Amino acid sequence: MASRAKATILDIAREAGVSKSTVSLVLQGSGLIRPETAVKVRKAIEDVGYVYNRGAANLRKAHSNVIGMVINDLTNPFFTELAVGMERVFQSAGIVPFIANTAENPVRQEEVLKSLMEQGVAGLIVSPARGTTPGAFRRIETAGVPVVFAMRRLPESRIPVIAPDNHRGAFLATAHLIGKGHRRLAFFGGSSDLVVYHERLGGFREACATLGIAAADTLVFEGETSRKGGIACLDTAIAMAEPPTAALCFNDAVAFGAMLALRKHGLEPGADFAVVGFDDVTEAEHYMPALTSVAVDAAGLGERAAHAMLKMIQSRTTRAEDHIGAVNLVVRESCGPARPRRPGMGDAA
């Protein structure tokens, strides 16, 4: 049933009664061969159950058509949206990207990158794992393989970045909260080893400062970027002598966690405590109450990153311009009713 030793281009040549060169030409769709010959060859290919050996070809050609997408957390719908966006453009370019997950683990990331490089990828789109060391991409850069960072950046790297405007998003969200009358605000979740964290926290702080919130009234709670982290942040916040009345969360998962915890404490998200998320995953819209969140268009950024990569490969350069994607605040129900509250402590029902 299974033909033993796998067929090569020479087997096809023998079968079709032509030379290996002719078969090779047919394989790459050259117009140089007579149509009848091509038909004959294609039939032979079918008959012997041939499968093209791209490794052998790359040995000669030196440019592969595989692109690696390295994702830090496939479990987070935000990043799968990013991946899906990238895939969309690669697909229409006739390229099959390979996705590898690093599970937010720098060591794993190292392995993954090594493996991808050994496979001879033409390019790499990476959302780096938390705690990636500055030198992690040095070897890849010296190898001349184009890399673009998506969503996240590294502290002092020259690698092009496609990411949302985190600072502005956080500013917008915080301004919204303040506009609702809140005067004591928290920032929930995230950890300081991520550049994104500083960007978002920076926006939060700037909004507080420019809109007249005293530094003493802006509270920051680091924590896991997950539901669990959100729960923990809210629990410790609510236990304070003078608890905040609203929180900007590092991402939607944290926001969901915070809302869960609010209910646990007998408080109603929106009415008793305002929460806004970041990323606007699809779930945000369907949650109860629907989550107000900063939309970043992950899929769009993915497409953008893929296009940048394609262009880099084509023009055989390793440089490209950064792109900071527009964000916008999607107002739903998790910050209470539409009309602004009266100035004051603002936590009355």
Added chain:
Amino acid sequence: MASRAKATILDIAREAGVSKSTVSLVLQGSGLIRPETAVKVRKAIEDVGYVYNRGAANLRKAHSNVIGMVINDLTNPFFTELAVGMERVFQSAGIVPFIANTAENPVRQEEVLKSLMEQGVAGLIVSPARGTTPGAFRRIETAGVPVVFAMRRLPESRIPVIAPDNHRGAFLATAHLIGKGHRRLAFFGGSSDLVVYHERLGGFREACATLGIAAADTLVFEGETSRKGGIACLDTAIAMAEPPTAALCFNDAVAFGAMLALRKHGLEPGADFAVVGFDDVTEAEHYMPALTSVAVDAAGLGERAAHAMLKMIQSRTTRAEDHIGAVNLVVRESCGPARPRRPGMGDAA
């Protein structure tokens, strides 16, 4: 900055003053070379910025260490859990699996499989796209590459399958609904071109039949396996002259949709209409109301599939035993209070 032509094993040899054979031996950690020589070689490797060319090596060796995981929908957390489970075991086996997404599109799947085969994968774990044609894997089978199906199976294929016990899961869920006093039941979502669909529907029907629900009182609504599909199913069901009072949903996404639609109609999930999901994604637990669902342990099945694949590769066979994973019903709030209702129409509050 970037060293031009990429370094090969010969460059290392020259640098270290040894032969290419020696370098090769060092690379594969052979004990045949003198330690001091090995050190010298390893230094040269570092110095020239060498990256191993697996393609060239495979040309000679004929067994690669890449495994392809082909997923039908990366957007569905259920399948990413599966992927993460597989990854876990491959990682500890020192293998980096490449994930490819087919977006539930058989044509795309064809491309993806072709690409993976050309790359010379050692094995393939596939959750086939809806509408996959029976012959889609013939070529791969004749090439002798081991394949395992995860979660889904094809109608009449000899390829080993790792999947949950869909029939039993549906039976359990339906029995639960009937035990709650419901007498007119619906099955929401899914389409008949999926084997899973028939398995789950079969369990539903068997439970109805054996527990005394008339065929006229078991309603089936096909539909998309998404929130949108769930909304559509509920909308048409509720518009009937004699609507059902409970529904088993093809999966959790459909269940979320149905609950959303219930609220839209002013009905409260759980109290006014019972819904149970399938798959028990993490979101189910946190939903309002928390969703009663059939837990299938996607990650566990992924691990199982990965182990099966590893074993197949090791024993160079293309056959393995099917594995039907245990399921269990996780009862939460979406079917109303714990005590059984009075027999009767059962839709009174």
Added chain:
DNA sequence: GCCTATAGATGGAACGTTCCAATAAATCAA
């Protein structure tokens, strides 16, 4: 001192492609 083992290192062929240069056959211009 000679023969045999052994440890360590090596040259060369092979793997399955691509692509250049060369060839053969057919067509055209004169």
Added chain:
DNA sequence: TTGATTTATTGGAACGTTCCATCTATAGGC
């Protein structure tokens, strides 16, 4: 008819590895 041009096809070298068979020392046994 002849030479030039075009159209189809082809052999061979190269790509970067692995691995077998071979080679050279050095050590050991006598």
